[in-house]
Amino acid sequence: xxxxxxxxxxxxxxxxxxxxxxxxxxxxxxxxxxxxxxxxxxxxxxxxxxxxxxxxxxxxxxxxxxxxxxxxxxxxxxxxxxxxxxxxxxxxxxxxxxxxxxxxxxxxxxxxxxxxxxxxxxxxxxxxxxxxxxxxxxxxxxxxxxxxxxxxxxxxxxxxxxxxxxxxxxxxxxxxxxxxxxxxxxxxxxxxxxxxxxxxxxxxxxxxxxxxxxxxxxxxxxxxxxxxxxxxxxxxxxxxxxxxxxxxxxxxxxxxxxxxxxx
Ligand code: ADP
Numbered sequence: 001x002x003x004x005x006x007x008x009x010x011x012x013x014x015x016x017x018x019x020x021x022x023x024x025x026x027x028x029x030x031x032x033x034x035x036x037x038x039x040x041x042x043x044x045x046x047x048x049x050x051x052x053x054x055x056x057x058x059x060x061x062x063x064x065x066x067x068x069x070x071x072x073x074x075x076x077x078x079x080x081x082x083x084x085x086x087x088x089x090x091x092x093x094x095x096x097x098x099x100x101x102x103x104x105x106x107x108x109x110x111x112x113x114x115x116x117x118x119x120x121x122x123x124x125x126x127x128x129x130x131x132x133x134x135x136x137x138x139x140x141x142x143x144x145x146x147x148x149x150x151x152x153x154x155x156x157x158x159x160x161x162x163x164x165x166x167x168x169x170x171x172x173x174x175x176x177x178x179x180x181x182x183x184x185x186x187x188x189x190x191x192x193x194x195x196x197x198x199x200x201x202x203x204x205x206x207x208x209x210x211x212x213x214x215x216x217x218x219x220x221x222x223x224x225x226x227x228x229x230x231x232x233x234x235x236x237x238x239x240x241x242x243x244x245x246x247x248x249x250x251x252x253x254x255x256x257x258x259x260x261x262x263x
Contacts, residue, residue: 003066005030005159005191006051011060013043013050021046021215024060030158033185033192035202037239038212044195047212048161051193052083064159079109082152086164088144092136098122098147099132105154121150124187125180142173146180153184160185162194166201178204199226199243211236 004027013021021043028034036044049055051062053073062069064081085091092101102118111117122129125146136144145165152160165181166174182205185192196202202209203226211219211233219233231237 002030004028004063005032005065006034006193007061007063008047008051009061011047011050011058011062013046013055013058015046015055015057019215021050021058024217026210026217026220028191028193030191031189032208033194033206035206035209036193036195036212037197037199037202037209039197039239042212043215044197044212045163046215048083048163048193048195052081052161053077054083075109078105078157079155080157081159081161082155082157083161083163084145084148084152084165087168088141088148089136089168091148092144094136097133097135098127098139101136101147101151102154105151109155111155117154121153124153124184125150140173141169142176145169145173145177149177149180149184153188156188158189159191159193162192164195164197167196167198181205199240202226211239 006028008027009025011021011024012019024047026034036047038044046055050058051064051069053069053071056071058071064077067076069077096104099118102121103114106112106114106117118132119129122132127143127146127150131139131143131147136147139147149165162181166177169177178201181192184190192205194205203223206223208220208222210217211221211231213235219231219236221231221236225231226240229237229240231240
């Protein structure tokens with residue numbers, strides 16, 4: 001079997017003296033889109049943060065593209081794996097232009113031809129060049145998330161950690177961003193590990209999912225289980241039943257019926 005893009009084995013994660021993630025083990029294959037689902041507080045973001053080096057108190061084994069992770073970030077890691085956060089308002093520096101935001105990773109990594117790359121990435125995320133010298137507050141939420149995605153892709157990583165990347169946005173905008181992420185994954189051969197509490201988003205975006213409850217993975221299932229509810233764990237079945245009760249708030253359904261990736 002080929003090396004997984006992401007591999008976690010027996011991972012426990014703590015904040016201070018409180019262990020919030022217990023015994024987490026899963027692999028994400030290269031090119032796969034894998035979801036972590038579960039209710040708020042179940043430990044999904046914490047798992048992503050540990051992989052990204054933002055939750056340093058963990059034990060167990062974590063590797064990305066075959067390389068064991070340390071307890072922080074390093075140059076190699078940021079070139080191979082990047083994270084996109086939930087809130088595009090908080091994640092962009094208010095006094096930096098979009099050009100500065102996008103150029104920064106290239107400058108830090110000593111990469112030239114920055115202008116060309118900035119223009120290329122603006123186009124890749126569906127933003128007109130006129131956005132280049134604007135500030136974040138001049139952009140809508142969806143446009144800001146496009147910038148955050150472009151910034152994550154500046155160093156051409158192979159793996160993306162997506163922490164609820166659309167849940168802070170209006171439903172119609174969520175659909176656009178989901179379509180964008182789907183297209184970018186296809187075009188750039190990316191591997192996604194995506195946190196969401198929204199099962200329809202999983203069905204639209206992902207191949208498999210790990211279901212978390214109270215800091216533990218209770219089930220790993222293919223997305224096809226979402227079509228027929230064939231989950232083995234009672235907690236997952238409840239989550240599935242609850243998600244079906246509110247189809248109108250379903251951005252993935254909007255996304256699927258609006259495949260055109262418009263602005
Ligand atoms: P989810 O992403 O599933 O909503 P989180 O990973 O954010 O869950 O949180 C898991 C648990 O860790 C929760 O009990 C939460 O209160 C706690 N937690 C999250 N971040 C911190 C932090 N920075 N310090 C202390 N506890 C935290």
